[in-house]
Amino acid sequence: MRKRAGQVFALLDKVIEALPVPSTHRELLQVQLGVGKERAEAWPEMSVIQLPLLVHTAVAGDERPALPVAAACTLLYLGADLLDSTLDHELPPSWHTHDSAEVNLAATTLLAALPQLSIAILRERGTPPARLWALSYLFADTVLELNAGQHEDLLFPNRENVSLEDSLAMVKRKSGAPYALFARVGAVLATEDSSAIEAYAAFGSCFGVAKQLINDAWDIWGEDESQDLLNGKRTLPIVHALSVLRGEQRERLQNLLAVARESAEHHDEVRSRLAAAGSVRYTALMVWLYQQQARRHLSAASPQGPAGRELRMLLDRASLLPQAKEARLWPKQT
Amino acid sequence: MVQQEGYERGRETEEFRRDTALRALGILSIEGGQLSAYDDQSIRGITTALEPTSWDYGFALSPKEVEDVKDFSEKTASLSDEEFVRHLKGTLKIERRW
Numbered sequence: 001m002r003k004r005a006g007q008v009f010a011l012l013d014k015v016i017e018a019l020p021v022p023s024t025h026r027e028l029l030q031v032q033l034g035v036g037k038e039r040a041e042a043w044p045e046m047s048v049i050q051l052p053l054l055v056h057t058a059v060a061g062d063e064r065p066a067l068p069v070a071a072a073c074t075l076l077y078l079g080a081d082l083l084d085s086t087l088d089h090e091l092p093p094s095w096h097t098h099d100s101a102e103v104n105l106a107a108t109t110l111l112a113a114l115p116q117l118s119i120a121i122l123r124e125r126g127t128p129p130a131r132l133w134a135l136s137y138l139f140a141d142t143v144l145e146l147n148a149g150q151h152e153d154l155l156f157p158n159r160e161n162v163s164l165e166d167s168l169a170m171v172k173r174k175s176g177a178p179y180a181l182f183a184r185v186g187a188v189l190a191t192e193d194s195s196a197i198e199a200y201a202a203f204g205s206c207f208g209v210a211k212q213l214i215n216d217a218w219d220i221w222g223e224d225e226s227q228d229l230l231n232g233k234r235t236l237p238i239v240h241a242l243s244v245l246r247g248e249q250r251e252r253l254q255n256l257l258a259v260a261r262e263s264a265e266h267h268d269e270v271r272s273r274l275a276a277a278g279s280v281r282y283t284a285l286m287v288w289l290y291q292q293q294a295r296r297h298l299s300a301a302s303p304q305g306p307a308g309r310e311l312r313m314l315l316d317r318a319s320l321l322p323q324a325k326e327a328r329l330w331p332k333q334t
Numbered sequence: 335m336v337q338q339e340g341y342e343r344g345r346e347t348e349e350f351r352r353d354t355a356l357r358a359l360g361i362l363s364i365e366g367g368q369l370s371a372y373d374d375q376s377i378r379g380i381t382t383a384l385e386p387t388s389w390d391y392g393f394a395l396s397p398k399e400v401e402d403v404k405d406f407s408e409k410t411a412s413l414s415d416e417e418f419v420r421h422l423k424g425t426l427k428i429e430r431r432w
Contacts, residue, residue, distance in 0.1 A: 214428060221422040271419075280418045285406050292402045321409065322421045 001050060001310075004063065004070075005040040008049050009033070011071045015118055028098070028106045029114075032078045035092050045314060047211070048077040048182055054311050055186030055200050058303030065125070069135065069185040072118035073178075076139060079110030080146055080178065087154060088231050115139045127189075135185060142181040149174030156234035167239040168286070171212045172205065179208025187301075199301035203315075206294035210287045210318040217283045217320060221271060225264040232261045236286065241277035253277075284320035291318050 016029050040046050052073050056066035085091045086103055095103055119135050152170040156162045183204030187197040216235035219228045228235050234242075241253055253273050260266050274280065294315055303311050 218422055218428045221419050222428070275415045275419060278415070280415055280422070281410065284410070284418055285403065288406045289399060289402050292398075292405075296398070320418065320422065322413075322417070 002040075002044040004053050005044050005046060005049050007067060008053075008070050008074055009037050009040065011067055011118075011121075012036075012074060015071065015075075015114065015121075019117075025105075025109070028102055029109060031094050031098070032082050032106055032110060034094060035081075036074060036078045045317075047179060047207070047314070048073045050310070050314060051179070051182035051204060051207075052186035054307045054314075055183050055303070056190045057307035058301075058305065058311060059187055059190035059196065061305070063307075066186050066189055068118050068121040068125075069189055071121075072115040072135075072139065073182050073185065075110050075114040075118060076143065076178065076181075079107050079112075079114075080143075080150075082107040082110065084150065087150065088227060090227060111143055122189075131188065134188060138181055138185060138188070142177050145173050145177035149177065153233070157232040159234075162234050162239050162242075164236070164239055164243055167234065167236050168209070171209050171216075171236065175208040175212035176205035177208075179211070180205035183207075196301050199297050203294050203297035203301060203311075206290045206297060207315055207318060210290040210294065213283055213287045213290070214318060214320055217280060217287075220274065221280060224267075226260075226267050226270075229257070229260040229267050229270060230264070232257070237274050237279035237283050240279045240282045241274045245277055249273075249277075280320075287318065287320045291315065294318070 012033060016026060016033060019026055019029075040049065049070055052066050052070040053063040056069075057063040082091075082095075082103060085095075086100065086107070091103065116136055116139065119132060119139070122135070123129075123132055149170050149172075152166075153174055156167075156170065180201045181204070184197060184201035187200040191197065213236055216228065217237055219235070220226050220237055228238075238257065242250060245253060253270070256266055256270050256273065260270050295312075298311060298315060302308075
């Protein structure tokens with residue numbers, strides 16, 4: 001997995017080095033590229049890199065032709081990550097010397113321009129124009145859905161009632177859509193079998209939702225200070241508690257959520273009340289449901305060889321259950 | 335796009351009340367069966383007979399989801415909420431989200 005990450009970032013170095021832009025703009029993009037490299041070093045399983053390459057290999061037996069689309073996915077990821085870090089006030093230290101206008105410019109270039117330029121590499125390698133256009137359209141469509149999801153995520157803290165369905169639909173747009181893209185583009189490049197392509201995309205979407213819900217639970221219970229509570233986010237565990245609690249209990253939680261935005265002092269009390277409302281177990285259940293759906297879609301796609309095994313292994317890790325509790329991981333085939 | 339079982343049904347027809355189903359599962363997830371705090375007959379029914387109750391009330395859970403929920407309940411019956419939290423805090427490794 002580390003080798004794949006190295007290959008993708010080597011290609012990205014070339015793409016950014018060859019851009020016909022002043023060195024100042026290139027250097028700006030390289031800041032975020034550096035953030036991505038550090039992250040891949042710490043977490044080589046990065047889905048944005050592994051999914052397109054593994055899916056392509058699982059279908060066609062070779063990952064090399066998919067390197068440009070994996071690079072395009074990584075550029076989209078880096079742009080979306082930069083945008084999200086800005087919105088959530090979580091910019092990594094390497095951005096602290098840049099002002100917000102520069103950050104926005106870098107995010108726009110990474111999201112809107114560079115994925116297309118990376119896909120253009122495929123033209124030189126003989127990919128037919130119709131397939132290039134299909135790939136390009138998929139990236140545009142995903143950015144649209146991803147940004148719509150991010151916008152909802154921003155608006156939810158100011159809405160009186162956010163339902164569980166609203167919350168899951170937002171997660172599906174924000175995280176399901178890009179993961180669907182990562183899996184889909186690997187398949188689109190490898191086959192014309194539309195049922196296989198759709199199965200991989202559906203697998204990616206469910207996998208992405210499961211991973212986002214794990215992140216949401218981890219933000220609350222896995223860290224001493226919850227960035228989501230400080231940002232007033234309405235993630236699924238919080239929406240769950242507000243949906244099931246009534247009367248005084250609900251009012252108390254709402255008041256606590258308001259003060260939790262000011263400092264981490266009350267985060268432990270919020271955690272306790274969420275756990276008492278069953279929110280951690282509920283989130284684990286939703287992760288489980290999406291993980292099981294992803295397994296069925298992946299089984300339908302029939303990924304072959306070692307790449308297929310790696311895809312299953314990545315999915316096995318998308319769980320909030322201690323591993324011993326997952327004796328039967330894969331659903332029965334129907 | 336492939337339709338994801340169950341999750342898309344609420345949008346296709348008003349007959350299915352997806353959010354009610356999700357909320358019912360949410361209440362079920364409260365440890366220790368503190369259902370007395372909730373006077374929702376459908377939710378009481380779902381604890382004793384998940385499948386017929388869910389369909390009687392038009393809950394949008396597909397048969398496979400019902401099976402998955404049962405599977406999850408079996409696997410986690412002996413797990414306390416504290417064990418879930420310990421797993422999150424101690425052993426779970428996560429990929430940076432956006």
